[in-house]
Amino acid sequence: MDRVLLIEDDDIIGEMICMYLKEEGFIIHRCLNGKEGLASLHDFQPDLILLDLILPDFEGTELCNSLRSKTNVPIIIISSNSKVSEKIEAFTVGADDYLCKPFSMHEMKARIQVLLRRFKREQPIAAPPAPAREKVTVPAMELQINLEKRTLHVRGESIEMTFSEFELIRLLVEHPERVYRREDLINALRGFDSYINERAIDVHITNLRRKIEVNPKEPKFIKTVWGVGYKFVI
Structure with missing residues (x-):
């Protein structure tokens, strides 16, 4: 099962995402702040990261940049800020996708699956790559x-x-x-x-x-x- 690290301090949104992804067969670990999120990279070893831009201890884009320097797994930003400039900044510091709140849980799952498919492309089993x-x-x-x-x-x-x-x-x-x-x-x-x-x-x-x-x-x-x-x- 794929492992998703959720860094989100909002209890309502955080619990909704956790419940939904667990029901869809994902292993999910939620952190309430950036410090916990960075520590969980080693302990949890996620396949994908869902990152809220507004956290109590980190500026979201700063944290995204820090995460990107430590891992190459896909990062999806979740934010209530829909400004184009904010999205561009997120992509610039290493985000792979951007979801604006409120968003559909089905859409979130679809985007997660697209990124995971492309990130974890399987090599042929019968023979080594040419x-x-x-x-x-x-x-x-x-x-x-x-x-x-x-x-x-x-x-x-x-x-x-x-x-x-x-x-x-x-x-x-x-x-x-x-x-x-x-x-x-x-x-x-x-x-x-x-x-x-x-x-x-x-x-x-x-x-x-x-x-x-x-x-x-x-x-x-x-x-x-x-x-x-x-x-x-x-």
């Missing part, structure tokens, strides 16, 4: 992606990434020169049952450029195709 798929290397920029370990090295340096960032760079690198529309990238990250807007895609691309480009303002590898989307150039 060597060409285990690691993708771009000699021109000394970029190496290990698909099995979900790691990225740029010019010999290990790069920290969110789940969404890894999925994006893997997709782009595996299909160089192919132009992806923003709609294609949204579907690749979320599927058709979960929500992410075009602005969030732009934020992820900006973050990736900062991490892999020598000069992010003049990118050589992740190119913008104006009016269409993005492509990766070797």
Whole structure:
């Protein structure tokens, strides 16, 4: 069973989420503040994190950033703040999805399942992964992606990434020169049952450029195709 860490201090919402997810077959552990949430990463070892942005001891985005630095499991923000700027900031510090309160429990479950499916893609059991798929290397920029370990090295340096960032760079690198529309990238990250807007895609691309480009303002590898989307150039 999948393990969900809920960091939520509101008793009514917290209990509702716990009851619902338990009934749906999840193992759930609830923390009332950020300090407990950080400690539970090691003790509980969640497969996914549900994080409220308003907590008594942490600014939500600060805590999201701290969690992301310690784990690459999917993080879904739950917040009563529906401002686009707040969502963009959450994606920037490592969130993979954003749910605005009040929300449907069925929608929450659907988004959890979409992220878990993509995060925990099963490797073929009958045979080990083909060597060409285990690691993708771009000699021109000394970029190496290990698909099995979900790691990225740029010019010999290990790069920290969110789940969404890894999925994006893997997709782009595996299909160089192919132009992806923003709609294609949204579907690749979320599927058709979960929500992410075009602005969030732009934020992820900006973050990736900062991490892999020598000069992010003049990118050589992740190119913008104006009016269409993005492509990766070797």
